[in-house]
Amino acid sequence: MAFGILAPLATLFACSGDFDPVSRITDLRVLAVHADHTYAKPGDTVHLDTLWFAPKKDTRGRSWVWARCVDPDSTSVVGCFQAIAKELRDNPIDPSTLDPSKPPPGPFLNFFIPGTVTGGRDLDTMDVTVPTDALSRLNENARINATVGVITIVCPGAVTLVDPNTLGPTDLPIKCLEDGTNRDLPLDEWVIGIKRIFVRQTDQNANPVFSRVKWDNEEWKEGDVKEVTACDTDGNRFDRCDDSLAHEVAIELTPESFESGTDEAGSSFTEQLVAQYYATQGLFENEVRIARNSATKFVARTVDVKDGGNLITLWLVARDNRGGVSWVTRQVRVK
Amino acid sequence: MTLRPRARNSVAALLFALVPTVAVIAPLAFAQSGAVPNGPGTAKVVPAPSSSTTSAGPVVVAPKIKTYVEPVYPPERLAKGEKADVVVELVLDATGKVTNAKIVLSGGDDFDAAALAAARQLLFEPATSDGKPIPAKIAKYRFRFDFKEVPKEPTPGPTTKPEVPSAPSISISGKLKTPTEEPIAGAVVVAAASNGTKVQAVTDASGTFLFADLPDGKYELHVEVPGFAPFVADETVKKGIVTEVVYRPSLADGGIDIVVKGEKPPREVVKRVLEQREISRIPGTNGDALRAIQNLPGVARPPGFAGLLIIRGSAPTDTNVFIDGTLVPLVYHFGGLSSVVPTEVVEKFDFYPGNFGTEYGRVMGGIVDVALRSPTKEGAHGLIQFDIIDGRILAEGAIDSKTRFLVAGRRSWVDVWLKPVLEKTGTGVSTAPVYYDYQLMLERDLDAKTTARLAFFGSDDRLAITLNTPSSADPAAGGDISAHTGFFRLQGRTDTLLTKDTHWINTVAYGRDVIDFTIGDYFFRLNSHPITYRSDLRTKLSKEIAVIGGVDFLWNPFDVTLHFPPPPQPGEAAGPFFARPAPTLSTSSSLFRPAIYGLLELSPTKVLKFLPGVRLDYAKDSQQWNLSPRVAMFLDIVPEFPKTTLKAAAGVFFQPPQPQESISPFGTPGLKNNRAIHYDVGAVQQLTKQVDITVDGFYKDLSDLVVRKSSASTTASGITYTNDGIGRVLGLEVLLKYKPDDRFFGWLAYTLSHSQRRDTAGAPWRNAQYDQTHIFTILGSYRLGRGWELGARWRYVSGSMFTPNHGGVSDFDAGSYAPIPSYPAFGERLPAFHQGDIRVDKVWKFSSWKLSAYLDVQNVYNHANPEGVRYNYNYSQRDIITGLPIIPNLGIRGEL
Structure with a gap:
């Protein structure tokens, strides 16, 4: 149990090495x-x-x-x-x-x-x-x-x-x-x-529903391609990029997406929802956030631009811990 | 009254007295005949019989001072008018020259230095045996730095010579020793004459006591030693004859020989004891009591951040920890930073890595029994200590002549510096990690034979955070995370000496254990209220036969609720857990586990000891009765110094399944108890009086081990347990130990072992999770003088086992990957761990208090030790997680 207490902290402080992040989507x-x-x-x-x-x-x-x-x-x-x-x-x-x-x-x-x-x-x-x-x-x-x-x-x-x-x-x-x-x-x-x-015989679970997506604290509508300046780094550490190159990305879900109640077995539940971020290029400060506090930051990388062109696709995925999932897609262009 | 130093220079005067109050002069080479002390710094040497006998032997004449050298009074002390006594032990060669001198009683660094400088220049007429010069030791040679009142009419004459009392005639010369020949210092010995007259003596560092000028007659000698059973012997005094005795009182909890300092295991084949001096000074442990255990043979190094006790290849749940005989659920505060009992309240701990006595049961690994010390019987004492991990305070004292108390508490500081660090990462912190522990004791001598103690002790660890960035490997590890583990025990204990040879200890305790763990939507909550009772009676029927018997009772009602996905079965990856069905299960039940035990200690000859015993256990949760026969044997093939003892033991041990394994709806009712047979064979060889080596070979045969398999289609818990597991552990332990003296302690410990398990019939044997092939520790600590002490430790340990993953598959519900573990589990070992640690202590003594500071530096050469394996997101790449870098911990303590 003692280990259990510190396990989340160990996760928190563990460096992720220089592995490619799970959010970078370049292959199948x-x-x-x-x-x-x-x-x-x-x-x-x-x-x-x-x-x-x-x-x-x-x-x-x-x-x-x-x-x-x-x-x-x-x-x-x-x-x-x-x-x-x-x-x-x-x-x-x-x-x-x-x-x-x-x-x-x-x-x-x-x-x-x-x-x-x-x-x-x-x-x-x-x-x-x-x-x-x-x-x-x-x-x-x-x-x-x-x-x-x-x-x-x-x-x-x-x-x-x-x-x-x-x-x-x-x-x-x-x-x-x-x-x-x-x-x-x-x-x-x-x-x-x-x-x-x-x-289940009677229980239901709705998939999360997006109310809006935000880019630098403003609504980011589908089809609105944002322009960004890439960070000159080839490493996978977000903090090596200047903060001025980072853009805040966030999702908002409808209140109904956060379900709670009592299931047919008589157990109470409160759904946990998370936001997961993916992109064909670039780095996220956090790849996963709890949905109620979903804001993260994104920077494009010069090295990716050279390799993959200047149009980046971002996928913003919301999941609940009862199998529900929804997603939206957005794009940014590297200047 | 004006106090002014008086000396030849008429500015200062010194009074150096040689006070042979409990003077002992022991020949270094051999025992000699007796005589009577007759001068300064002299005494008689008498032969030392090996048991409580009376004899009058040939006369040995002690050394006499020939050339005296006056110490220099430290000028600063002189200026301040400060006084001191310094007692020095002198070793003389056959010419009477001082070959070694060391401080026995310090008067402060500068006084000590002055005394030692003078002592080394002293010259004696040598001790003689029948007229032949022999080497000798003067155990206590006292230099007194003092002032005399300046007389109105100065008295001329030499004043710097030592003041020497007239030499008494020794009537009784005795030694007090532990069962393993260690001298017992500071013990009170009272000689009561038949007419009611009583005189008292105190043993010195070598365990020696003397009574001088006693009238002829019969005397009752009463010996009282803290930690030992009271002892009474009848002796006869006759003028002109020195009555020479050696007494070996039994330890208070035993009444029968037991091992002290891990050198000789009279009842348990392997029992290791560490005492305060060692516990508090082992480098790299911050002076922590139970972290010290990890330096002993048979104890594995736990993985980083894991507060686990891993003994002889067994799982942590296979070892029980007791505090004064009462079972406690936790050993360490979170992360293994420190144990739940601070060193300051610990007298010692007994550690049995296997083949433990019948008074212990219900586990098949090892036993750790922490003995709390008694509060001080005289005056008041207190301490306050701070280091970067925690702060602690202790107060104790005598309420009256029969009653004393102790109050202590400790709180970690980790939250102070960790909270801002966590918040900087975007983590919401409700309760940063913090731990407390506390100890309260009230002890009273009810009568001359019974001491009662009421103790209240406990521990509490808490953490509450909001993790806004869940793990990308498993989003379940996010959101609100809280953990609370704690326990307390209210313990009553009586210790009664029914007769001279019969000792009875009763311990009853009530407590509460709490585990409350929440992570996101998942939680585990346990509340239990254990009641334990232990009654232990030990009596010696004759010189050849001693009997131990008792009852050991546990009743533990509990409530538990959990909401978690089922744990993985062997060979299955643990996660991800996000978006998996998680049943909510709860129950209220109880553990009822009574036991009786008995042990015979048979000593048919002086060199052979045979100890058959048996224990009968019942476990209501598994509805099993178990009879556990155990036997041990000791044979002194060389009974005198350097002693050689062979030892062997075998025993049966049962361990009920964990409650979650056998109690519905979590577990599978009807499980049998885990079973182990322990075999031990070994030898103890004295190398010098201070050094011995112990070698132990062991084998553990494990059967009916509880293993789990997935059963989500048939049970709500998703897990079914069976007794299909078997296991085996083979090992060798070596301990080369220099027993603590006033300067040094240290040891070299090595364990070679191999621990394997087989989960089901037909499955391949695999390495046990906690298998560690080589565990090597060398450590030592040396008092440099002037309050300085320096210690060092170096460890080399085979890497921990882990199960490598050969890729991952997608869990689309979690948005992450599930690793595909290789089979069988624990097929790969991390690179070896090695680390050096140093510790420096400095003590400043003042007239009424003491200030000390320590610097404990872990990982001094900053080795990047492997602690685990880290994978990339899809488990196609991996690297090694390394442990903590060089960590200095500075502590400061004030003591009254």
Whole structure:
């Protein structure tokens, strides 16, 4: 417990080294998956959208594959993959027998042929139906944990299954072979991730709603491209840039976005909302802020301008801690 | 009355007296025959029997002063009219020349220096044994710097010669020693004649006491030593014969030999004791009591900022910490900055890294029992101390001849400088990190045989901030964050000597434990009210048999509520936790854990000791009865100096599951208790009177270990526990120790160990989280004189284990990545840790108070020690997190 007390402080004081910040988006990345119903009843169909980025110069063939795990034993990311691996072990898929005229096999939501690039090309939205027994299959006291985990895979090449019988407890059952080279890509060169749909009988959760975006304390409307001067630094420390080059960015959410109440299990809750900032270039002073105090600062960097042109895209994402997410996009131009 | 120095120069006068009040002259090389002191600085030397026996041996004649050298009265002191006594220990060679002189009783730096300078020039007629010159030691040679009233009619004649009382005839010459042959100084010995007459003596630094000119007859000798059981012996005095005795009183809590200063473990195969002098001066610990433990063999260095006690490869929860026999939930204030009990109120601590006695149970790792000291029995005493971490105050004193009190408190300063730092980062600070602890004691001698003590002590740590910038790795670590951990205990204790050989201690305590932790929407709240009772009876039935028995009772009702996502199962990454289902669970329940224990101490011969024991435990939470047999054996294969002792032990230890593991709705009812079998074998070898070496090999066989696996589809907590885990720990510990004397203490400690676990049948063996292969510590502290003391420590420790991640996958709900850990867990070790620390102390003594200051510099050569691994946002790159740079801590203390 003593360590627990200091852990947040340790986080606070830990230097982030000179790693590239999570907010800098220069390669293939899915930033968010939005569900129209983050809380759904058994039998509901949920529509999913993605906020994603890929460099225009990347011409490799890109596969989108969607899969799902229902009521996994662990609600962690790895837990969903373990559930899928178990399902594939119990019901192996033989690619040679796949029939595109039939529903997708096993845990998969879209039809794809393992080892081919064409399956699911740029399929960046998906509908998923919550199984009707997603709650009833669980003990009553475990229903608070009921989720459908939706796996999104974006692979610059072909998605392939790993023999589930060779998997270790933390190995992924899926891998990505690069288009053209057939190279087994490391995890940072493709996208695989999870979005949870909370299964509830009556509870609802609305996604956050933006009321406005602010640039230097004034409303920043969509389509309003701001002009900035870049900072002459190639490091990743924000404080190396002169304060005069920094611009304050903030989001505001509607009061209804901050939900609280009592859930169907009888537990009270107060949502935690955060603002996350991403950009194709530049540095944020803070990449994540609590939504009620969301203001951060942004500077463009000269080094990025040389590498990527002078138009920068910023994504401002609001998330709540019950699976809700919304985003807006803005742009700035480097003088 | 006018006080004026008188001396040959008629400006000042010195009075240097050699006062052999408790004079001891002990031959350095061998025991000799007895005689009677008959002159200045002389005494008789008598043979030293090895036990409480009476004898009259051949005469040894003590050295006599031949050439006296007068010390120079320090001019400043002289000018101020200040007086002092300085007592010096002299070592003489067989020619009577002083080969060594050291201060036994200081009179202040300048007085000491003057006395030492003179002492080294003294020349004696050598001590003799049957006429043959021998080396000798004069334990107390007193120089008195004093003034005589200036007489109206100055008296001519030599005045600078020492004043020498007439030499008495020694009737009883005795020594007091601990069970491990350490001299006991400052003890009161009363000789009561049959007609009721009583005379008193006090033991000197070598444990020696003398009674002179006693009439013939029988005497009862009563020995009273703080920390030891009262002791009575009958002796006979006959004129012309020196009755020579050696007494070894039992420690107050034992009645049976136990180890002092970690050199000899008579009942526990490995028991290590550190005392005030060592605890308060170990460099790099800021003089903290429990941080000192980390310098002993078998104790791992915890990861940075972690206040954990890791013993012999076991988890921190496998070790219990007691304060005077009462279990406490916390060892350290946050971050391990300091322990929850300040050194000033600690008499000593007993540390058992394994195979502990049957009076302890419910854990399978180690035991730390902190003994609070008694308040002073005479006068009043107080202190106030400040350093950059905390400030403390203590007051104690005697209320009457039977009652005394102690009040102490401490508060950290960390919040003073950390608050502005936090606020500068944009963090809202409601309560900057702060800790308190407090101790109150009231002690009273109820009668000659019973002492009662009422104690109230506790600790409180708090923090409340608003983190506006949550972690990008897990936004759950943001928003309102608060933490409060605390406890108190109200403890009553009686200590009764029922008979000469029967000792009974009763300890009852009531308390409250609080943990309240909030981070964003998640929280954990625990309130408990433990009641403990321990009754311990120890009696010696004969020279060969002693018995220990007792009851150990714990009842702990508690309320707990949590709202957190389930913890990860082994091999699973811990986060991110943002936007994961988090059940709210609560319960009110209680732990009821009574136990009885017994131990036989059998000594069939003088060199063999055999200690079988058994403990019977019940745990209501696991509904398990456990019988824990334990046995230890000691064999002195060389019983005399330099002594060699072999030792071995084996025992069974049970540890109930943690409450959250076995109590619904958090855990899995029906779990068995964790089980361990400890095996120890070792040896203790005296190298010199001051130095010994202890080597211990150990093996721990662990079974029925509680492990968890995810079960979100079947339980609300999302976790199910099983007893599928097993483990093993193999190790070797070496302690080469120079026991504290008036100048130096130090030791070299080394631990070699390997700790492994297997979580389920069929899973591979893996390294335990707290496995550390090599732990090496060398430290020492030396009193330089003039109030200065200098110490240094150097440590080398194998790096901590960690589970490397081989990439990350996206958690779209958290907007961050979840690491994919390698399997099995804890497959990689950080680079080794090494660090040097130094400590300098300076004491200024004034007539009625003392001022001291210390500088404790940690990491003097500013080594960037690895404390953890840091990853980039998607776990594709990593580097090493390094620990604290060079940290000086300056403290100042005033004492009355």
